[in-house]
Amino acid sequence: PLVAACGVKVPMVSGRGLGHTGGTLDKLESIPGFSVRLPLDEYARVVEKVGVCMIGQTEELAPADRKIYSLRDATACVPSIPLIASSIMSKKLAEGIDALVLDVKVGTGAFMPTEEKAEQLARTLVEIGRRAGKKVTAFLTRMDDPLGVAVGNACEVIESIEVLRGGGPEDIRELTLLMASHMLVMGGVSPDLAAARERCLVALGDGSAIQKFKELISAQGGNPEAVDHVELFAQAAHHTTVRATRSGIVQSVNSTAIGMAGVVLGAGRRQVSDPVDPAVSLFIRKKIGDTVAAGEVLVDVHYNDDRGLTDALERLQGAYVIDDAPVARKPLVLKTIQS
CATH class of the missing domain: 3.40.1030.10 (Nucleoside phosphorylase/phosphoribosyltransferase catalytic domain)
Known part of the structure; x- marks a missing residue:
C-alpha cells in the first residue's frame, strides 16, 4: 500500500x-x-x-x-x-x-x-x-x-x-x-x-x-x-506470559522455536489442511542485546485453545539464552544482490 x-x-x-x-x-x-x-x-x-x-x-x-x-x-x-x-x-x-x-x-x-x-x-x-x-x-x-x-x-x-x-x-x-x-x-x-x-x-x-x-x-x-x-479483528480469550529465569543480557533468540510455539497454539499449520486461528498472538518483549531482570516478561502469549499451551510455553522459554556477556547487534541488512 x-x-x-x-x-x-x-x-x-x-x-x-x-x-x-x-x-x-x-x-x-x-x-x-x-x-x-x-x-x-x-x-x-x-x-x-x-x-x-x-x-x-x-x-x-x-x-x-x-x-x-x-x-x-x-x-x-x-x-x-x-x-x-x-x-x-x-x-x-x-x-x-x-x-x-x-x-x-x-x-x-x-x-x-x-x-x-x-x-x-x-x-x-x-x-x-x-x-x-x-x-x-x-x-x-x-x-x-x-x-x-x-x-x-x-x-x-x-x-x-x-x-x-x-x-x-x-x-x-x-x-x-x-x-x-x-x-x-x-x-x-x-x-x-x-x-x-x-x-x-x-x-x-x-x-x-x-x-x-x-x-x-x-x-x-x-x-x-x-x-x-x-477491536474488529479476532481477539484471543486467554493471556499468559513467559518470564526470564535469570537476569542478564539476551544472547540469542531461536526464532524457529518462537514460530513453532505459534503453530502449536493454532497460528500456523502442522498440515496443509489445518485451520488457522487469526487471534493467536505472541508479543516479543525482549530481543538480542536487551538487558533483562529475573521475572521480567520475555513474551506475552494470547491464545484460545490450551491444548498446545504447555508445549508452546516450553518452546518459548527454551528460545531464549540469557547470560552476562555484552552482545553486539548485527545490522538488519547483511547484503544486497542486484540483477
Missing part, C-alpha cells in the same frame, strides 16, 4: 503459512471479510483501480505451484533452494511485474539459517528474474530474532497498520522504507533512493499510505473500518 500510494502499481501473489513461518494470505484473511480468492480479471481490475492487489495462487496464476507448495512441508523439502526459488519466482513472474524487490531472510527464524545458503537462494532468485528480463534486487536480512514485536496473523496486520500510520517498531519501519524506496526507483517514479525515501515518509505522514490500505481492503471485500477499529 505504501508503494502504491507513491504511484507504483504493485500486483502481488502470495502463499500460505508453511513450516514455522507465517503466510501472507493467512495474515490478510485475518482482516474481517478480506478475500484473497479473486479471479484473474478482477485481480487486474483492482491493480488498475487501486494500484495494488494481493491474492493467492489460482487455477490461472501459477497453478502447479499451489500443488507443489502443499507437498513441500509433507516431504521435508521446505528448505530446498530449487523448490523455494521456483515457488517464489513462478508467482512473481505470473504477477505481470517489470521489476521485483525481494527480502531473503537469514538466521534462526529463516528457511536459510546461514548467510551462505541465503545468498545462494538470493542469487538464484535474481538470476531467474534476469533471464526473464526483469530488474531484481534481493536483500539478505537478519532474522536471528523476530522482526518487529508481533508474531501471529491479526496481530501482525495491526502492527503493519501502525507502520502505515508512520509508527511501528523501528526495525520493520526501516526495512519497509528501504524496500519501498528501491521499488520507487525501479518503478521509475523517483530519481534516486534519497528522493524515494522522502516520498515514502511523506506518504506515511500525510495519511495517504494508510488510506491506500483501506482502499485495498474495500476492493477485496474486507471491512476498512478495521483499520481504525482494531
Whole structure:
C-alpha cells in the first residue's frame, strides 16, 4: 500500500503459512471479510483501480505451484533452494511485474539459517528474474530474532497498520522504507533512493499510505473500518506470559522455536489442511542485546485453545539464552544482490 500510494502499481501473489513461518494470505484473511480468492480479471481490475492487489495462487496464476507448495512441508523439502526459488519466482513472474524487490531472510527464524545458503537462494532468485528480463534486487536480512514485536496473523496486520500510520517498531519501519524506496526507483517514479525515501515518509505522514490500505481492503471485500477499529479483528480469550529465569543480557533468540510455539497454539499449520486461528498472538518483549531482570516478561502469549499451551510455553522459554556477556547487534541488512 505504501508503494502504491507513491504511484507504483504493485500486483502481488502470495502463499500460505508453511513450516514455522507465517503466510501472507493467512495474515490478510485475518482482516474481517478480506478475500484473497479473486479471479484473474478482477485481480487486474483492482491493480488498475487501486494500484495494488494481493491474492493467492489460482487455477490461472501459477497453478502447479499451489500443488507443489502443499507437498513441500509433507516431504521435508521446505528448505530446498530449487523448490523455494521456483515457488517464489513462478508467482512473481505470473504477477505481470517489470521489476521485483525481494527480502531473503537469514538466521534462526529463516528457511536459510546461514548467510551462505541465503545468498545462494538470493542469487538464484535474481538470476531467474534476469533471464526473464526483469530488474531484481534481493536483500539478505537478519532474522536471528523476530522482526518487529508481533508474531501471529491479526496481530501482525495491526502492527503493519501502525507502520502505515508512520509508527511501528523501528526495525520493520526501516526495512519497509528501504524496500519501498528501491521499488520507487525501479518503478521509475523517483530519481534516486534519497528522493524515494522522502516520498515514502511523506506518504506515511500525510495519511495517504494508510488510506491506500483501506482502499485495498474495500476492493477485496474486507471491512476498512478495521483499520481504525482494531477491536474488529479476532481477539484471543486467554493471556499468559513467559518470564526470564535469570537476569542478564539476551544472547540469542531461536526464532524457529518462537514460530513453532505459534503453530502449536493454532497460528500456523502442522498440515496443509489445518485451520488457522487469526487471534493467536505472541508479543516479543525482549530481543538480542536487551538487558533483562529475573521475572521480567520475555513474551506475552494470547491464545484460545490450551491444548498446545504447555508445549508452546516450553518452546518459548527454551528460545531464549540469557547470560552476562555484552552482545553486539548485527545490522538488519547483511547484503544486497542486484540483477
